[in-house]
Amino acid sequence: MGLIEALFGLLFGGGRNLVKETAEVFRENAEAAAGRQARYRAAALRQFAAEFGIERKGRFDRFMDGLNRLPRPALALGTLGLFVAAMIDPIWFAARMQGIALVPEPLWWLLGVIVSFYFGARHQMKSLEFQRSIAATVLRAADVSGNIAALEALAAGAGAPDGKEPGGQEEAGTEEPNAALDDWRAQMEGRNER
Numbered sequence: 001m002g003l004i005e006a007l008f009g010l011l012f013g014g015g016r017n018l019v020k021e022t023a024e025v026f027r028e029n030a031e032a033a034a035g036r037q038a039r040y041r042a043a044a045l046r047q048f049a050a051e052f053g054i055e056r057k058g059r060f061d062r063f064m065d066g067l068n069r070l071p072r073p074a075l076a077l078g079t080l081g082l083f084v085a086a087m088i089d090p091i092w093f094a095a096r097m098q099g100i101a102l103v104p105e106p107l108w109w110l111l112g113v114i115v116s117f118y119f120g121a122r123h124q125m126k127s128l129e130f131q132r133s134i135a136a137t138v139l140r141a142a143d144v145s146g147n148i149a150a151l152e153a154l155a156a157g158a159g160a161p162d163g164k165e166p167g168g169q170e171e172a173g174t175e176e177p178n179a180a181l182d183d184w185r186a187q188m189e190g191r192n193e194r
Contacts, residue, residue, distance in 0.1 A: 071118065 086093040 082093070085096075
């Protein structure tokens with residue numbers, strides 16, 4: 001009895017657990033990993049709080065915040081203003097456009113690059129979202145038209161067209177054979193007979 005007690009004392013006693021320590025060589029201790037992860041997240045949140053906790057009340061900060069909000073409205077309103085100016089005073093507008101015609105081509109390229117980088121990312125993101133929504137709408141169009149036809153047939157009292165119920169579901173008697181389902185039903189019947 002003393003030998004087993006000494007063996008367990010060696011393995012698990014004395015404040016050390018050799019089995020646990022050996023296993024941790026091959027596999028990470030999940031509890032310790034969770035503790036490290038929690039400390040890491042807390043440190044990151046403290047860093048973010050320190051960074052964004054500073055209130056920017058200086059004149060320069062307020063000026064820069066306002067300046068960052070100007071380009072999109074200025075371009076939109078400026079373009080609309082050009083249309084209005086062309087209608088109000090065509091001669092004045094034509095003179096200004098002749099001045100724009102004198103701008104050298106490299107400067108137009110530079111303006112195009114600046115505008116592309118400033119607005120390009122947002123435009124690309126919005127256009128991709130729009131394309132995805134259109135694709136999803138087109139994919140649903142067949143289902144919607146089938147549902148509308150079924151609803152119109154039900155409203156007319158003629159029943160569902162083509163043997164389908166609203167929502168694209170077929171009637172119970174017209175479903176296709178399913179070999180796996182038939183096999184399962186046969187097994188269930190065999191169990192019930194026993």
